[in-house]
Amino acid sequence: MLNSSSIWRSLNALRARHPSSFAFR
Known part of the structure; x- marks a missing residue:
């Protein structure tokens, strides 16, 4: 597992690349 x-x-x-797509929550 990653830290x-x-x-x-x-x-x-x-998010920096596509914050619009990563607008979770």
Whole structure:
């Protein structure tokens, strides 16, 4: 499993690319 830090970093990177698509919650 990936570390919480890695997961957060991945999410941030994805959101930076397309925040509109990642408008979860």
